[in-house]
Amino acid sequence: MDTPLVRKLQRFARLSSGEKQALNEAARLNVRRIGPREDIIREGERPDQVNLILSGWACRYKQLEDGRRQIIAILLPGDLCDTHAFVMPEMDHSIGTLSVVTVAEIDRDALTTITEQHPRVTQALWWETLVGTAVQREWTVNIGQRTATERLGHLFCELFLRMRAVDLTDGPSCELPITQVDLADALGLSNVHVNRVLQELRANGLVTLRGRLLTIPDLPALKTASLFNPNYLHLDRIGRHLDATDE
Amino acid sequence: MDTPLVRKLQRFARLSSGEKQALNEAARLNVRRIGPREDIIREGERPDQVNLILSGWACRYKQLEDGRRQIIAILLPGDLCDTHAFVMPEMDHSIGTLSVVTVAEIDRDALTTITEQHPRVTQALWWETLVGTAVQREWTVNIGQRTATERLGHLFCELFLRMRAVDLTDGPSCELPITQVDLADALGLSNVHVNRVLQELRANGLVTLRGRLLTIPDLPALKTASLFNPNYLHLDRIGRHLDATDE
């Protein structure tokens, strides 16, 4: 069974079985289990390994002096937390868990070795970070321009599609292991308002939410209601650049 | 005289004179002059060269179907527009000018040649893009959590420091070749409200704005008023990693 990272990277590059194996092994070496609402890395720290989410949800966030918190990005299984550590020594934001999370700590040097041996992996990881910044740009648009309802709907579309990209959806449903307070901090809204907007989406039949399970019965409808355009996720094409002649 | 790109990169890596020369020459080959309010690249296009801003201001932006526009990033002299084109074929956003702009079109292959010959340049360019995404993260925080006044003050701090990093400030002042409408689209506010908030900043003596010249008489004061922490710009240290033994 491939790790979510490999499942995701395969959308971009056709990895050879050797490449997959190298990545999968690295992701199984130092696995750590972390409870919800804990920090993985804090602003100011200098990590010397890369954290890979294997299961559960985490987030990047920044906190202002007066306590206001903005969740900057939501990290799903298959997401790498701190690849920038290779170039930038000091974290300018924190990473914390939202749910129970298992992460693999991948040694910096181990990852370097893999990328040196497998240029396709290097390319695929580069693609991974570029998609991450494309998502970041879309969040700016989301918070800056969309109404509260559109914002929440847009976020649901994104999360659902990203979960599907790592095979963690079940038909029209996926896990949503995150509180309304966290949603609020991600969207720049208050938790009270998130609650009301959520009810509106439910009333319109655009989503249902039972327990921690999100269901989107009519994804196209939610997309149009949220002005959602999936192009920024760059999921559509398997990489033509990089074809593995499986050795 | 070095181009702004070299001036900026030197904050991170001590480049040899040969490296500087290579970059400067590439930036002087195909120079183009563009009027204000024009597009450099549009969403959906597939650029095969990299655009480098030499003078003037540009922006990344996205437009929703109903016309709402969000400026995602402001590009200053020394900024590269579309390095992701190396990995992602299709633009998921547009780049347009704010003022009159001169850009250098750098051929993709030419840049590849430079980076292959000069690993320090590769590293420095990587740093450049990482700073870009760090700025993007901070914009998310800015729009998501700060009040209108803090938002505008924060943006002014950032732009001033980034201009200073490429030696385009004059004491406490720098050019601000951008309209209030553009500021509004960058901050997720209406132009009317930007105008009022601007007056508030002026009344408090935090900024003065005459013609297209921004002056920040007391930068520390504006910083605290805006909850500004410059760490995300990663300007503080000249790279220790990468020292040129000038050949």
Place this chain on the structure above:
DNA sequence: CGCTACGTTGAGTGGCATCAAGCGCGGTGG
């Protein structure tokens, strides 16, 4: 069985948007 965390609901408020009109200035053409 009480505690805590999360979700829900109501009332009141305010920040910021929208609409609309007027101002100042530089550019252009008669």
Place this chain on the structure above:
DNA sequence: CCACCGCGCTTGATGCCACTCAACGTAGCG
């Protein structure tokens, strides 16, 4: 040289979207 025009800035009036404060319901858990 001046009238005209357009663009960007400014100001006022009005209204709504979303925030704050506060209380209560509910479910999981030690």
